Amino acid sequence: MQTSKDLQNQLRSIDRKSYPAYKSLRGSYQFPDFVLNIDHVQGDPFAAPSHISVSVQGQRAGFPDYCIRDELTRNALADYLTRRFYEQVGRFTFKAKGSGKSGLISVTHCGQEVLRRSACEVTEKGIISRFSVGFPANGRTINARELEKILFDYIPACVQKSFSYKNLDAGEVKSAIELAEDQAYIRAQLKERNLAAFVADSSILPRESGISQRPMKSSVPFTSPDSLRITMNLPHKGAVTGMGIKNGITLIVGGGYHGKSTLLNALELGVYNHIAGDGREYVITDETALKLRSEDGRFIKDVDISLFINDLPNKKDTHSFSTEDASGSTSQAAGIVEGMEAGSRVFLLDEDTSATNFMVRDAFMQRVVSPDKEPITPFLSRAQAIYEKAGISTILVAGSSGAFFHIADTVLQMDNYRPVDITEKAKKMCADFPLPDEPAKDFAMPESSRIMTVDKTKLPGRRDYRSGAVKNDGQQRLKVKVQGKDGFVLGKQTVDLRYIEQLTDTEQTAALGLLLKYAVEHLVDGKKTLGEIAEYLGAQLDKKGLSVFAEGGYIPGGYAIPRVQEIYSCLNRYRRG
Helix, strand or coil: CEEEEHHHHHHHHHHHCCHHHHHHEEEECCCCEEEEEEEEEECCCCCCCEEEEEEEHHHHHHCHHHHHHCCCHHHHHHHHHHHHHHHHHHCCCCCCHHHHHHCCCCCCCCEEEEEEEEEEEECCEEEEEEEEEECCCCEEEEEEHHHHHHHHHHHHHHHHHCCCCCHCCCHHHHHHHHHHHHHHHHHHHHHCCCCCEEEEECCCEEEEEEEEEEEEEEEEEEECCCHHHHEECCCCCEEEEEEEEEEEEEEECCCCCCCCHHHHHHHHHHHHCCCCCCCCEEECCCCCCECCCCCCCCCEEECCCCCCCCCCCCCCCCCCCCEEECCHHHHHHHHHHHHHCCCCEEEEEHHHHHHHHCCCCCHHHHHHHHHCCCCCCCCCHHHHHHHHHCCCCCCCCCCCCCHHCCCEEEEEEEEEEEEEEEEEHHHHHHHHCCCCCCCHHHHHHHHCECCCCCCCCCCCCCCCCCCEEEEEECCCCEEEEEEEHHEEEEEEEEEEECCCCCCCCCHHHHHHHHHHHHHHHHHCCCCCCCHHHHHHHHHHHHHHHHHHCHHHCCCCCCEECCHHHHHHHHHHCCCCC
């Protein structure tokens, strides 16, 4: 390994040369407190910035054993350190001057959720931090003196203040670790106590705005109804009271703007841990919970939606249903079946974003259109069997149809952001408003062995640089272009993830692009099922992380590991699959 002095000499030797000379810097350099790795060098000052990483040995970082004793604590520490490093780097970015992206120092900006990210990994051996730097230039001429400032002054200062335990607030570090352990305890208790979710008293659920996930100031703190209040005795915080949402069917009702959707939104993001001060630190949902909605126009391939839709007038087979342009009802039926396949134990639905004809048929409509003329068995008629026979609970927000009161095990009325348990009252009222008898067909678990296929002759192949010909020889190299949180382009195919509402970070979308690219290039063979591919990807993520899916085994910063539910959702929306 070269030394920092070697790097300094190399910088001085290429100063004022043409920009491509920067590529000679690739490699690892031993600094006094860390190893600096120049992993990738940008082609010019206007291109995507260069990839840099620093490695700090565990002994030098000096973190106590309680911070690194297991995966949970290491992930919590990595999240804390990423946020600290981001703050420190903010003092130096663009202080070095030049053309284009010269002087940029870019570190992952974490949101309110704690995610496993490639930006920082903590192991028993030490810490690896990955970030980007815009190598300075004047025009396209190297300005090595400005890069020397970044590599020898700015980055060492940030590393020292971010990754050395003695320079951090020990109380903050301890609080971050203990919060993660308390959250994990609640998540384990959900299974022990037959709960779908827990919402602690005094939680702040409303968000600051549509573009900010910070807690809203002066909002009404959450207070559990007495009938649903339980106590969690957490390992560090001690006794915490709150609302336990039991498995089964929970209905959330109330007037407009009283907090129904706010509660549901907190529950759908309760699959992730949240940082201290978020207000939802102790809002914990079953980690497999899946938010569902209708998606007009989505792609569906070989999904058994016969649980909900049968006897179509065009005689189309709903046991293996495919369409390039789904209706609201077929898309929602497919989403539920795909969620079952993905192993979800809780479904979250909002009547406002659901297909009305999929959710319920009122008495008048049943009289006008007889059951033998209606191919849709509504969700209302299936929800109880989905819980009793498939073990999947439902939490549903309803604002217009009273039919759902008849199937609910628990009914919550939101009143000025405070939940009121009106289950008994609702059950008594149901007797005065009976549902018409419309027996559903027998429940049968959907059957699926969907084979994921790709026409590789239509994928970009490797170019023979001697002849200029493109060869489709099974060695395709697809490119991924991330389009924010809403999706990405793989090759020429757009994967639309706008309605996957539990994706909370662009870095998760970037990781899904990487995973789908790997699946198409290495796993899709006309034999493996979609489920087998999704489970393989999820298992490899848990064991080895994202680097196993990257070309050459190198992964830069800018990726966050998604749940297996989102992996399934992504594979299901790839139109070549």
